[in-house]
Amino acid sequence: xxxxxxxxxxxxxxxxxxxxxxxxxxxxxxxxxxxxxxxxxxxxxxxxxxxxxxxxxxxxxxxxxxxxxxxxxxxxxxxxxxxxxxxxxxxxxxxxxxxxxxxxxxxxxxxxxxxxxxxxxxxxxxxxxxxxxxxxxxxxxxxxxxxxxxxxxxxxxxxxxxxxxxxxxxxxxxxxxxxxxxxx
Numbered sequence: 001x002x003x004x005x006x007x008x009x010x011x012x013x014x015x016x017x018x019x020x021x022x023x024x025x026x027x028x029x030x031x032x033x034x035x036x037x038x039x040x041x042x043x044x045x046x047x048x049x050x051x052x053x054x055x056x057x058x059x060x061x062x063x064x065x066x067x068x069x070x071x072x073x074x075x076x077x078x079x080x081x082x083x084x085x086x087x088x089x090x091x092x093x094x095x096x097x098x099x100x101x102x103x104x105x106x107x108x109x110x111x112x113x114x115x116x117x118x119x120x121x122x123x124x125x126x127x128x129x130x131x132x133x134x135x136x137x138x139x140x141x142x143x144x145x146x147x148x149x150x151x152x153x154x155x156x157x158x159x160x161x162x163x164x165x166x167x168x169x170x171x172x173x174x175x176x177x178x179x180x181x182x183x184x
Contacts, residue, residue, distance in 0.1 A: 107150035
């Protein structure tokens with residue numbers, strides 16, 4: 001009688017081990033599926049949490065340099081992130097060529113928007129990064145030769161409005177007022 005109990009316990013233990021192995025294999029399959037889904041979502045053509053832009057203009061002798069910070073809904077800049085499993089702050093799968101841009105530049109008179117002096121795209125759009133910063137941004141420029149002169153303006157400053165969109169996201173706009181658009 002003791003032998004029967006011993007064999008019953010042995011088969012029960014073997015059954016438990018088999019169930020444990022199946023659960024272990026199922027867990028591995030689930031982890032692999034999550035990794036595959038994460039990789040496929042990275043190539044979706046969308047930057048996660050990308051819900052707006054903030055622009056800054058830097059006047060140069062021959063151009064206006066424009067920095068376009070990609071921001072979330074709270075205005076916090078997205079950062080570069082190399083993690084495959086957590087692309088929550090942006091992935092680097094979108095090419096600069098996938099961004100469509102439009103910029104409007106206005107001259108000023110009496111402290112107000114006066115005349116549109118440029119309405120076209122940004123030039124030389126490329127990914128950029130500030131020194132000692134992980135902020136995700138695009139750099140672009142507007143050549144000064146394309147900005148029309150406004151003889152009625154009373155300042156070298158103006159207003160710049162930039163619009164950025166991708167095939168799946170946007171358009172997002174931001175405006176800077178009282179920024180240098182003409183040489184002094």
